[in-house]
Amino acid sequence: MLHRAVEDVSTGSDSDYSSSWISWFLSSKGNEYFCEVDEDFILDRFNLTGLNNEVTNYTQALDLITDQLDDDIQDESRGNLDVQARLLYGLIHARWIVTARGLTKMNLVDAHA
Template sequence: MTRSYYVHSALASLQHFLTISTPSTEESSGEEDSWVSWFCSLAGNEFFCHVDEDWMLDRFNLTGINEHVYSYRKALDMILDLEMEGEASEEEIERIEQSAEVLYGLIHARYIVTSAGCAQMAAKFYNKDFGECPRVLCAGQAVLPVGLSNTPWDNTVKLFCPNCQDIYNTKSSRHRHIDGAFFGCTFAHLMLVVQLQWEPSIEPRIYVPKIYGFKIHPSAVKYSQRKAQLSRRKKQNDNTERDRVRQEKMIKDLRTPAEHAAADAQKYQAQ
């Protein structure tokens, strides 16, 4: 037998072995993605990290959250990929799905202040997954999501820059619907101080206004403000005097001839 025959035989045997040992695409993907993975993969949910399932199963970690969520038990079962008890209408299932998203957000706010949650968020921070500070003098400093309130539906999420210590609106419109309570007021600052022991890579700079290369003296601003104030006051007084003259003219036009004569006589006596 020729050499090519043995080569083709070896390739055929190898292909047959791979066909038997390698599962099909359908079999390898067999189990569907979890609800948490699906939720975090949605466009606009890039700020969220994966909350550990075992952590969510600990009832102590979720104490008090049920007060803010409709159908808490069913929403939690949906997040944990458990079958809901009983039957529900399409409208009810839709409400539970919305409730599950709110519940996951509130759970997320608690999880990201743990060491495991901070580690995930720190990786996103270093990758600039949350974006960069829009301030020019911060030179592209990475930002962190922060809430202005821990109460749901008060404010949307903002971005905190650790360099200039200020907050900004999210750059992408798809992030502006995210509730700030899903990140809370504590996380960003706790992670920078405790987890990262973060220090600015550049010294914070403040923009200084100048005119022809010279700094504007504070007294110049005060003088300008005082001048504007006096101008407004003069304009107000002129308007008041104009209204007074107009009112006297109207009263004068309404007088009878006798009243006009009496007013002229009174003015003559005063002179």
């Protein structure tokens, strides 16, 4: 998965966006050093403690990251929400990479970079 995400950066493919926000985010230019955070980590509310104070539209941003967001969001709102989702994923990622599983995944990203 991580190797494919690095390859997608060079092709600029947006095809993953429809299947997974995280896949799309990881394949976006400039995100080469992010790794995929395990879904169970993202869905565990304990791991997200306090992040609702850091991110505007926290609930919708989390729904976007986990592919639970309704497609009825207007384009203007979607752009702002995407910015907030990127911020939220970055904050979640920062917590993830200090776990044993996160450190292992970051070593894999570093090896492919």
